Amino acid sequence: MVLRYPLFLIIGIPVVVLLMAALHFFRQKRSFKGGIKAANTKIVKELPEYKKIKIFQIAITIVMELALCVSLISSLYLMARPSKIETLNNGVKKRDIFLCMDVSYSIYELNLELVDNLEDVVRGLDGDRFGVSIYNTSTVLYVPMTDDYDFVIQKLEEIKEYFVLQEEYMSDFGDYEYLHEIPEQKIDRYYELREKLDYYDAGTLVNNMSKGSSLIGEGLASCLYSFPHIEDAERTRIIIMSTDNDQQERGRPLLELPEAADMCKKNGVVIFGLFPNKEVFTNGTTIGDYDTEKSQFKTAVEKTGGKFYEQSATLTVSDIVKDIQAQEAMEVDEIVIRKSIDQPKIPFIILFISLTVFFIMGVILVI
Numbered sequence: 001m002v003l004r005y006p007l008f009l010i011i012g013i014p015v016v017v018l019l020m021a022a023l024h025f026f027r028q029k030r031s032f033k034g035g036i037k038a039a040n041t042k043i044v045k046e047l048p049e050y051k052k053i054k055i056f057q058i059a060i061t062i063v064m065e066l067a068l069c070v071s072l073i074s075s076l077y078l079m080a081r082p083s084k085i086e087t088l089n090n091g092v093k094k095r096d097i098f099l100c101m102d103v104s105y106s107i108y109e110l111n112l113e114l115v116d117n118l119e120d121v122v123r124g125l126d127g128d129r130f131g132v133s134i135y136n137t138s139t140v141l142y143v144p145m146t147d148d149y150d151f152v153i154q155k156l157e158e159i160k161e162y163f164v165l166q167e168e169y170m171s172d173f174g175d176y177e178y179l180h181e182i183p184e185q186k187i188d189r190y191y192e193l194r195e196k197l198d199y200y201d202a203g204t205l206v207n208n209m210s211k212g213s214s215l216i217g218e219g220l221a222s223c224l225y226s227f228p229h230i231e232d233a234e235r236t237r238i239i240i241m242s243t244d245n246d247q248q249e250r251g252r253p254l255l256e257l258p259e260a261a262d263m264c265k266k267n268g269v270v271i272f273g274l275f276p277n278k279e280v281f282t283n284g285t286t287i288g289d290y291d292t293e294k295s296q297f298k299t300a301v302e303k304t305g306g307k308f309y310e311q312s313a314t315l316t317v318s319d320i321v322k323d324i325q326a327q328e329a330m331e332v333d334e335i336v337i338r339k340s341i342d343q344p345k346i347p348f349i350i351l352f353i354s355l356t357v358f359f360i361m362g363v364i365l366v367i
Helices: 007-028 041-045 048-079 105-123 149-173 184-204 216-224 257-266 278-283 290-303 317-325 345-366
Strands: 082-090 095-102 129-135 139-146 236-242 269-275 307-310 335-342
Touching: 007 048, 041 048, 048 345, 095 105, 095 216, 105 149, 105 236, 105 317, 129 149, 129 216, 139 149, 139 184, 139 216, 149 184, 216 236, 216 257, 257 269, 257 290, 269 290, 278 290, 290 307, 307 317
Parallel strands: 095 129, 095 236, 236 269, 269 307
Antiparallel strands: 082 335, 129 139
16 A cells, blocks of 8 residues: 555644644633632532533543544545555467458358357457458458457347348348249348348448459458557467358459458468358359369468368367467567556545544534
């Protein structure tokens, strides 16, 4: 425990002592200053009842003076600001992890399982920072890099609902090419689903009619430059990327996947790539060749020093996430933060009690 302003006590306590001494001195010096004197007071003063009242009054006065003295010293102590110094060590073996998801409707199953497993990972983080970037035609920074894990989990829960809606949409309406083909009994649910899905799609499908969809390279590059201080090489940076790599562009994208992977490698960012199995790939809205897309994505991921995973019956998303979680974090410089935290609780309680006692004794004295 330390005092920020000890002069309040150093100067204040002697002043309080002097005031109390002066009070007693002038009380003793009080003398008769005129008026009518009562006769035979000596007899009254020797009565037992008088002595009891006199002792009671003296005791009350002493208690009041002590309470007043304690309250003054407590006030001085509060003015001196009692504090404790807390030392926090930050920055050792910390990671920045970005979840980068292709949210096109072809891989909702992979995304749903991935988000579900990552919630437990986020709950176990300690000092690492986490962010979420989603993309299709355009990118949305869904969760900026943060160590507010409750907020991250809340946002993961919200986006999980997005993938559940995608699943229902593709299951119930994915086979209909035109609106008039949807049965009348399903049309209300269709519009309800579309309204909810459009809320999420609005940010990720900007200019999709002219640019196309699933622009993988642009999505990865946008996620890369969402890292704070990308030029700072003192933290381990990881991108967990899920995609089927089925780019359906309608014009030349700003960046292709190999170029974006080169940028990640240059900035020391490692990619862990999650690719759907062949059944999921072919059941979706993909138009590319499975082996070709997988090979290209695998090459881009491994170029950064990361690992490529293909979801299968023997390798689940849960296993992949555990493997990523086990990756050693970079050793970084230790950051020591010293914080001064006020500790007013005890002196405030003492002040409150002493003033309460002073007030009660004053009331008793008057009565």
